[in-house]
Amino acid sequence: MANLILILGDQLSHRLSALEGADKDNDLVVMAEVHSEASYTNHHRKKLVFIFSAMRHFADALEEDGWRVHYQRYHPDNPAQSIEQVIAELAREYQPERVITTECGEWRLHEQISRSHKTLGIPVEIRPDTRFVCNIDEFDRWAEGRKQLRMEFFYREMRKKTGLLMTSEGQPEGGKWNFDTDNRKKWAGKPPAPAPFREEPDAITTEVIELVNEYFSEYFGTTEGFHYAVTAEQALVALAHFIDFALPCFGDYQDAMSDNEDWLFHSILSPYLNTGLLDPMEVCEEAVRAWHAGRAPLNAVEGFVRQIIGWREFVRGIYWLLMPGYARENRLGNSRELPWFYWTGDTKMRCMHKAIDATARNAYAHHIQRLMVTGNFALLAGVKPEAICDWYLAVYIDAFDWVELPNTLGMVMHADGGYLGSKPYAASGKYIQRMSDHCQNCHYRVQDATGDRACPFNSLYWHFIDRHREDFANNPRMTMMYRNWDKQKSERREALRARADWVLANIETL
Ligand SMILES: Cc1cc2nc3c(=O)[nH]c(=O)nc-3n(C[C@H](O)[C@H](O)[C@H](O)COP(=O)(O)OP(=O)(O)OC[C@H]3O[C@@H](n4cnc5c(N)ncnc54)[C@H](O)[C@@H]3O)c2cc1C
Known part of the structure; x- marks a missing residue:
């Protein structure tokens, strides 16, 4: 055999650089559902179904196209529990000349693959990912x-x-x-x-749903109502559906x-x-x-x-x-754990409940829910970037480190000092009221900032402005907020601080 061609779960493209110039008769394509990748975070069960099913369909398509494919299906007792172990086993068995792969979408795995030639004892060629507009x-x-x-x-x-x-x-x-x-x-x-595009599960997807329900029953979300496309042909129909409707x-x-x-x-x-x-x-x-x-x-x-x-x-x-320093950034010095209701949706804040509930059902929430509801709350409450980043990485079907991390750590948490926005996307309940009908069905009163039923976003917003004066007072885009805060009566500011302190101390009860 000439080469092992490693294809990862987010590399399901026939024009992948790793396949370029490969020899269908002599090279072996390797794809594997491995425990280490499936379990490094609390992945949504629909995300696991989507990736495993799409991988299986892609492997079948490659075989139909004449490729030789080694495919490892998930089982918790598989001897090879990581990508490296799968490759090491095959390298021992087939003695290939080299391993060829395409740059992966995550620093953690990139590091592992980059170092793997040392343990494998053969060259590992990592090719650029040409599926982006800008390399x-x-x-x-x-x-x-x-x-x-x-x-x-x-x-x-x-x-x-x-x-x-x-x-x-x-x-x-x-x-x-x-x-x-x-x-x-x-x-x-x-x-x-x-109505969103729906593709009913076929036999492959149904089998994967059973697998995920059996081995990942403790993981976030549900497999119920799985309707995502799992092949390129189906995804094109989803695209046409979007364009039309x-x-x-x-x-x-x-x-x-x-x-x-x-x-x-x-x-x-x-x-x-x-x-x-x-x-x-x-x-x-x-x-x-x-x-x-x-x-x-x-x-x-x-x-x-x-x-x-x-x-x-x-x-x-x-x-x-x-990367890799980016993942450790925490410029606002946040230290709060993620409130438990991010996993349960069990909160009286209507907008938060709705966004988290949709996330648990669909493995999806749209951008404004991610940015201005669950993200905004984490920013205002001062949640640790690593905790909120891990949540976003786990719960969304589209979450891969290269895209999740800058969006969460940068755009939402402003923990990188502002690469993704010249000011933090902090907002009070007023923004949510302006852009949605959540507030009219909420336990809390969006028009109030203090008092027992006041919308928690309101006092938290001012608390955020107040506690980060040193970080933002000199930002020209924040001048107005500081002017508004400073011109409020001192009793009002004290009342807002007191309400926010209460909200933060009782965050799990909100
Ligand atoms: C905290 C947070 C975390 C996020 N995590 C992810 C993630 O893990 N994976 C992910 O793909 N997107 C992420 N996004 C970006 C965006 O929310 C999703 O791309 C979008 O919601 C996907 O749904 P859609 O396909 O219906 O998007 P649409 O609203 O229809 O937008 C069209 C496409 O544009 C792209 N896009 C839009 N905004 C962004 C963005 N900010 N960054 C990158 N691509 C964008 C996506 O490919 C999307 O499919 C995140 C945003 C936030 C605020």
């Missing part, structure tokens, strides 16, 4: 020498590079790079939100939240993009085609394209630029 070296070059790394400027470079939504004169379509000011509408039930309103209601609708007008494509079932450029090109055909407005399509070639590529660049 790691290109991002490093873009970042070099810049005082501040801002997504918006990076995004413009990516627009120019890809030509997406660019005129033939090299100008942004519609005369503006960004139409976000059009994208902040509250949703009041109309137009109706489309949700994209036209994606922009308008991008920041909206609802008490009754889990998915609103979001694409629900992140699981497929992150595992390689969909290609980011093909997704963006489809959306741009819909705009050209008059099937979706520019504010929606630009907003959607920005999320993918802007935010998604930017956070990946930040991750690889700053």
